[in-house]
């Protein structure tokens with residue numbers, strides 16, 4: 001089934017799409033299942049079991065809180081960050097959990113089990129929820145959080161977003177070659193093709209535009225909020241927010257841009273830092289295509305909107321539509337889950353999406369867009385995921401700045417060429433997939449290798 005642009009860009013809360021947003025959706029679904037099957041009046045206990053990467057980095061990534069929120073009926077796209085925090089604190093302090101029409105005893109410390117040494121066979125991010133009436137097991141469901149907030153249920157084959165429509169689209173594609181061939185056949189740009197598909201999914205153009213505008217609005221808000229807040233990020237690493245100070249410095253010295261033409265790079269880094277500090281603090285961000293990498297695309301899009309001559313709303317929509325097309329190729333043919341392929345599946349994919357999208361709005365041909373996306377991934381191949389303390393902070397926040405700058409360079413390099421190039425995007429996506437398979441599991445969102453074991457947490 002063809003994905004929607006809004007499967008790749010989802011409004012959620014931090015800090016992790018696979019460990020926060022996905023598990024919240026899973027538990028929201030479990031709650032619906034209990035309701036539909038009529039168990040809400042008879043159950044008196046719920047247990048949740050986390051496996052693999054969800055267990056190993058679940059504490060730092062807020063998976064336990066996401067479980068509480070999902071069971072409380074919260075959706076990641078609707079719950080306000082302040083409201084989420086209040087709900088979690090109330091459950092922790094009272095030991096009571098409101099499940100739709102009923103309330104049960106629920107102590108997150110004793111009802112959520114972290115199975116650090118067990119991995120479910122289907123995917124490294126597995127969770128299982130069980131509802132009981134006394135000692136009688138009423139319902140047991142397994143879910144897999146497969147990256148970018150997508151979840152798969154135990155009896156389903158395909159990963160779909162919760163609201164996926166299943167609509168038929170006029171221009172289906174699964175590979176970059178198909179995408180380029182279809183664009184050529186119908187004389188369409190990649191964004192025109194994507195908007196044609198999205199029209200079939202959403203039903204009318206106005207809705208598509210409203211949804212795209214809303215995505216950019218949330219991205220901009222996360223930049224502004226990130227730039228306005230000071231202090232230390234939660235989690236115990238003692239990481240101080242940097243965006244606010246950098247924003248003040250840049251705003252105070254506008255003449256610096258005249259002396260140093262690379263000052264624009266500082267602004268791009270600022271946008272990426274701001275979004276990912278918000279994400280690390282559990283704030284509202286757009287999963288793009290994951291939360292850990294949520295700063296790359298807003299930073300590059302803000303660079304386009306604020307620094308490029310002729311930038312406009314249509315360009316912003318084209319940017320997002322093109323980026324989503326590239327993200328779909330990775331989702332379909334490889335993975336956007338760091339637990340499967342490491343950070344190349346997060347920052348690498350976001351960089352590739354942003355590179356292709358920027359090339360498109362800078363006037364690139366479809367071939368140059370494909371080239372930019374390919375360059376954006378080629379130089380992220382093999383990048384591991386090793387967050388210190390299991391938190392989405394180091395190296396994650398700074399790594400978004402690197403992804404954004406690399407994306408801009410990739411777009412510019414591609415636009416200096418004629419679209420002809422040696423390595424096809426499809427080849428680099430397959431290479432990324434194979435590299436992810438070969439990567440040792442300690443480098444795949446487990447915090448058992450790399451920086452996570454070589455930097456003292458204090």
Ligand code: SF4
Nearest residue numbers: 292338343346385396
């Ligand atoms: S290292 Fe990369 S993949 Fe891992 S949590 Fe951080 S941003 Fe995500």
